[in-house]
Amino acid sequence: MTGIVYLIGAGPGDHKLITLKGKECIEKADVIVYDYLADAHFLSYAKEGAEIIYAGKKSNNHTMHQWEINELLVKCGLEGKVVARLKGGDPLVFGRGGEEALALVEAGVPFEFVPGITSGISAPAYAGIPVTQRAMATSFAIVTGHEDPTKPESGMNWEGLAKSVDTISFVMGISNLPNIATNLIKYGRPKETPVAVIRWGTKPIQETLVSTLEHVVEDVEKAQLKAPAIVIVGEVVSLREQLRWFDNKPLFGKTIVVTRARSKASALSERLLELGAHVIEASAIKTQALPCTEEMDAVYDSLSSYDGLIFTSAEGVRFFFDGLLDRGLDSRALGSMKVCAIGSATAKSLLDRGIRADIVPPNYQAESVVETITVEQSRVWPERALGDLRFVLVQPKVARDVIYKGLSQAGCDVTVLRLYETVQDTSHKEYLEEALRAGEVDYITFTSSSTVTNTKDMLGSDAVTLLGNAKVVCIGPITGATCVEEGIQPDLIGETFTIPAMVDLILNDCK
Numbered sequence: 242m243t244g245i246v247y248l249i250g251a252g253p254g255d256h257k258l259i260t261l262k263g264k265e266c267i268e269k270a271d272v273i274v275y276d277y278l279a280d281a282h283f284l285s286y287a288k289e290g291a292e293i294i295y296a297g298k299k300s301n302n303h304t305m306h307q308w309e310i311n312e313l314l315v316k317c318g319l320e321g322k323v324v325a326r327l328k329g330g331d332p333l334v335f336g337r338g339g340e341e342a343l344a345l346v347e348a349g350v351p352f353e354f355v356p357g358i359t360s361g362i363s364a365p366a367y368a369g370i371p372v373t374q375r376a377m378a379t380s381f382a383i384v385t386g387h388e389d390p391t392k393p394e395s396g397m398n399w400e401g402l403a404k405s406v407d408t409i410s411f412v413m414g415i416s417n418l419p420n421i422a423t424n425l426i427k428y429g430r431p432k433e434t435p436v437a438v439i440r441w442g443t444k445p446i447q448e449t450l451v452s453t454l455e456h457v458v459e460d461v462e463k464a465q466l467k468a469p470a471i472v473i474v475g476e477v478v479s480l481r482e483q484l485r486w487f488d489n490k491p492l493f494g495k496t497i498v499v500t501r502a503r504s505k506a507s508a509l510s511e512r513l514l515e516l517g518a519h520v521i522e523a524s525a526i527k528t529q530a531l532p533c534t535e536e537m538d539a540v541y542d543s544l545s546s547y548d549g550l551i552f553t554s555a556e557g558v559r560f561f562f563d564g565l566l567d568r569g570l571d572s573r574a575l576g577s578m579k580v581c582a583i584g585s586a587t588a589k590s591l592l593d594r595g596i597r598a599d600i601v602p603p604n605y606q607a608e609s610v611v612e613t614i615t616v617e618q619s620r621v622w623p624e625r626a627l628g629d630l631r632f633v634l635v636q637p638k639v640a641r642d643v644i645y646k647g648l649s650q651a652g653c654d655v656t657v658l659r660l661y662e663t664v665q666d667t668s669h670k671e672y673l674e675e676a677l678r679a680g681e682v683d684y685i686t687f688t689s690s691s692t693v694t695n696t697k698d699m700l701g702s703d704a705v706t707l708l709g710n711a712k713v714v715c716i717g718p719i720t721g722a723t724c725v726e727e728g729i730q731p732d733l734i735g736e737t738f739t740i741p742a743m744v745d746l747i748l749n750d751c752k
Contacts, residue, residue, distance in 0.1 A: 243318060243350060244271070244323050244351075245324070245353065246314050247324065247325050248326050248328065248355065249267070249326060249328065249332065249357065250263065250333075251275070251283060251327040251329055252329075252330065253329070254364075258357075258358050262355050267283055267286040270287065271291060272317045272324045273292070273324075274310065274313065275295060275296065276297070314326060314350070315344055315348040319349075329360070330412075333354065333356070334361065360471055362383075364447075365471065365473050367439075368442065368449045368487070369481045369483070369487070370478055370480060370484070371477055371484070372408045372475075374480065377480075378408045379407060381407060381408035381475075382406045384397070384402065384409055384410065386416075386472060387416070395424070403424075403425045404428065409473070410473055411472040411474070413469070414470070415472065418457065419458050421474075422454050422455075425454055425474065430454060431454070432454050433455065434476070435476060435477075435478035435479050437449060437481065438470050440466050441469065441470075442470075444519075445514065445517060445519035446519050447487065448464075451478060454474065457472075488517070491748055492513060492747070492748070494517075495517075495684065497513050497518045497684045498676070499513070500524065500686060500687055500688070501686075510522055512741070512744050513744065516744070521672070523673040525666060525691075525696040526664065526666055526695045528662070528664075529662060537660070541564060541568055541574070544576070544578065545574075545576045547632060547656070548578065548632065549580070549581060549621075550575065550581070551581045551633070551635065552582050552635050553634075554583070554586075555584075555587050555589070557636065557637070557661070558590040558594070559590065560661045562594055572595060575596070581600040581601070581610065583607065600613055600614060606719065607643040608647075610648075611648055614648070615651065627651055631654040632648060632655045634655055634658065636659055637662055637663055638661070645657055663691050663695075665695045666695070673700070677700075678707060683711060684711055684712045685711045685712070685713055686714045687713065687715050687720050688716045688740075693715075705728045708729050712750070715731045715733065716738055716739075716743050733746045734746075
């Protein structure tokens with residue numbers, strides 16, 4: 242059986258700029274072969290068990306040579322595998338996608354081109370530079386900047402580029418910048434022509450330098466700009482100051498570490514990315530289901546005998562409903578039970594499952610649950626006394642007993658249903674340690690006490706010193722107190738214990 246190879250343009254750098262079809266191809270692939278410029282975020286779309294192969298291909302530093310990549314794609318295709326070949330930008334714009342396709346055709350392996358967004362257009366757009374503009378630029382060219390300057394004759398039509406094209410986008414051009422500037426001036430381009438050099442275009446670490454053909458080489462040397470970079474030549478570069486939209490966001494240039502469990506990190510990470518931050522997701526913790534026990538089964542089998550169900554986290558909601566589904570049940574098993582959710586995220590997780598929380602304490606801490614239930618009891622359970630109520634409290638394996646003790650002391654019957662546990666995640670240890678040691682992190686965020694303790698344990702004996710190289714942001718006073726107990730000085734502590742409030746803390750600190 243013969244497989245198929247998808248030659249996919251992975252886009253210019255921002256992982257959200259991949260096409261829907263490109264994402265779908267990654268999701269069904271048995272093998273993923275990716276290049277240096279293809280964002281590692283794409284690998285999170287891979288199905289479980291997919292083989293991941295890094296092909297490298299930096300300039301003058303190839304992990305795999307092109308002929309080896311061709312042979313690999315042919316081999317996997319002939320083995321009947323679905324292959325996602327990820328290439329930065331578009332596979333057919335200086336991506337050697339045509340060469341790979343010809344090798345597949347020769348071997349009789351089916352393939353498809355999946356176009357991507359080329360950096361020659363998107364990097365300038367993220368720098369506020371349109372490659373065409375009415376009355377200013379009615380033509381543009383995307384040109385390789387990787388031509389060997391030692392060749393006896395250039396293959397470039399320098400006179401045509403200098404005199405006949407309004408905007409020129411040189412891809413991979415920074416190493417040959419002296420040659421580019423010299424030839425354009427030599428063949429008639431005014432030396433005052435604006436030039437922009439854009440490094441890591443479309444990513445939160447994007448750098449943009451604006452100069453002229455006459456001075457761009459020395460300016461780039463002074464700024465020590467390195468590859469990968471796009472060089473844009475043309476009058477449209479002058480529009481940058483008016484049209485900047487990406488690299489003038491409030492958190493642009495700030496590197497922020499998110500230590501939440503990967504399954505819960507998205508809300509915080511997405512908001513920080515929207516504001517321009519470079520986000521490092523270095524999960525200190527991960528959650529996993531606890532093995533099923535007879536006690537768990539007994540609670541699920543007798544849900545209708547309880548009056549209330551209390552969730553302390555969105556993770557608790559997820560694991561509880563997973564347990565329902567595993568037992569062939571759904572939300573109808575809750576019957577007339579009332580539901581309490583601590584925090585807006587927990588309430589939203591319930592709402593996503595079609596259940597509106599009856600009680601949401603105004604203070605997102607365990608201490609406020611007992612008080613709120615006591616106050617709300619006559620409204621929510623008008624025919625029952627507080628001391629007659631029976632609750633199921635969904636919690637992780639290790640959790641504070643504030644709610645259990647408080648309700649029990651009020652006379653309630655409380656059954657604790659422990660469905661999951663939080664364990665240390667060390668998969669990002671080296672990356673985080675390196676970034677902190679280099680002083681590259683501006684803020685590190687902690688959203689719970691467990692993220693604090695697990696991050697400290699993960700970083701080892703140098704943890705306090707390393708964390709001192711960044712500002713420590715805590716979601717609330719309990720998390721802040723844990724930092725202090727662990728010898729870590731918190732710099733910013735939230736008062737309303739929500740992700741939006743945490744982001745606001747950082748924004749205000751940057752003003």
